[in-house]
Every structure is written in structure tokens, then in C-alpha cells.
Amino acid sequence: MHEVDKLISILAGGARIIVDKPVDKISQLVEEERDLANALIKIAAKYGKFNEDGTGIWAGYDKASMNEVKDIGVKCSNCVLYQGGASCAIIASAVEPDGKCRFAIIPDGVVKMGK
Ligand code: SF4
Numbered sequence: 122m123h124e125v126d127k128l129i130s131i132l133a134g135g136a137r138i139i140v141d142k143p144v145d146k147i148s149q150l151v152e153e154e155r156d157l158a159n160a161l162i163k164i165a166a167k168y169g170k171f172n173e174d175g176t177g178i179w180a181g182y183d184k185a186s187m188n189e190v191k192d193i194g195v196k197c198s199n200c201v202l203y204q205g206g207a208s209c210a211i212i213a214s215a216v217e218p219d220g221k222c223r224f225a226i227i228p229d230g231v232v233k234m235g236k
Pocket residue numbers: 182196197198200201202203204208209210211212216220221222223224225226
């Protein structure tokens with residue numbers, strides 16, 4: 122039996138699939154960070170996602186191999202604008218979970234600063 126047919130058969134038997142709603146990470150930020158995140162999203166929607174073509178907004182993206190602060194938590198996977206995989210809400214190019222740009226918006230308490 123094909124996988125899809127198996128799933129339909131299971132569901133027809135009364136099982137349910139529970140899909141987690143994505144966490145709205147932006148709403149969990151403090152107000153000023155939330156405003157910044159929303160402003161960046163608005164700018165990207167109006168002018169296009171930021172790229173590195175030498176015009177307009179420069180995002181200063183660092184690939185994972187160049188990100189010297191990933192170990193303390195400054196990285197895409199901790200940023201509220203990260204959309205999973207290689208996707209960012211405001212950056213045109215592919216991103217990596219351990220990369221970062223100069224706009225990283227990371228909730229309070231996530232970045233672990235040294236003493
Ligand atoms: S750190 Fe920059 S590139 Fe990475 S997800 Fe956040 S905004 Fe996008």
C-alpha cells in the first residue's frame with residue numbers, strides 16, 4: 122500500500138494528525154525589538170529583501186563558517202526573522218542556521234555573554 126493510502130486508512134480509523142502551530146516568535150519580543158522586527162519586515166516587503174548588490178540596505182551576512190559569535194547564540198536559528206531551512210524573512214540570499222547578519226533580532230536571554 123502506498124504511504125498516502127496508509128495514512129488515509131489510519132485517519133479513516135479515527136486517528137488524528139496534530140500539527141503544531143508555528144510559534145509566533147515576534148510577539149514574544151520586548152516592545153522595542155518587536156517594533157524593529159516589524160519595521161524590517163515592512164521595509165523588505167516594500168523594497169524587496171535585502172541583498173548584497175552594493176545598493177540600498179547592506180545586511181552584512183556572515184555564513185556559518187564566518188560567524189564568530191554563533192557559539193554564544195548570535196545566529197539565524199535564534200533570530201525571530203529566521204524561517205527555517207535556508208530562508209530569512211528579510212534577506213534575499215540563502216541563509217544558514219549558524220550564520221548571521223547585522224540585523225539579528227534575538228529574544229532577551231538567548232545570547233550568552235561571557236563574563
Ligand atoms: S540573523 Fe539576519 S540573516 Fe539570519 S535570520 Fe536573522 S535577519 Fe535573517
